Amino acid sequence: EAGVTQFPSHSVIEKGQTVTLRCDPISGHDNLYWYRRVMGKEIKFLLHFVKESKQDESGMPNNRFLAERTGGTYSTLKVQPAELEDSGVYFCASSRKGQGGYEQYFGPGTRLTVT
């Protein structure tokens, strides 16, 4: 079974530019989460999809961030325009249907650097 994949692994962009991160969850996983770790701090939740619907986007920092999940499969997270404070590692995770004690499986992350 393939794990969660993320693309790109690294991205360096200038302030004001646009970047789109992609996440492919484990096949059949209805739940998809985005998290971010900034400046070596704790990993923080951004948002949660159940299939193609946004279940919880309370962690999205502002309207410069836009997430989509096409057909309940892969997801994209677009940052437009990027600011310096957006730098960090963006993780995607997926888990099975339901919201019980199922562990989340994480991708390798995308390291975003905004200069």
Place this chain on the structure above:
Amino acid sequence: AQSVAQPEDQVNVAEGNPLTVKCTYSVSGNPYLFWYVQYPNRGLQFLLKYITGDNLVKGSYGFEAEFNKSQTSFHLKKPSALVSDSALYFCAVRDSNQGGKLIFGQGTELSVKP
């Protein structure tokens, strides 16, 4: 507010010695607790979880964790550390309010020296 605390930024142990990485939590209701490990240049890997049942949970790579409700702790342990255990460890609790999102501690860097 629900939270997780890992009081130690770094833990240093000698190879072969037991290790403990500490975690305390604050949640409403019964906690679902998790430990993840991040090796250099890798993503987070699931180690173990506590949902219910036996307070001692066994996980991957010989790790175990002890759930202590009275002390609201979920410390990660291993009887004999390996150099290859050196990594960043995260404790997390599932948000009991909605959606299953995880609330993480700030992480503990474990360094095992030969």
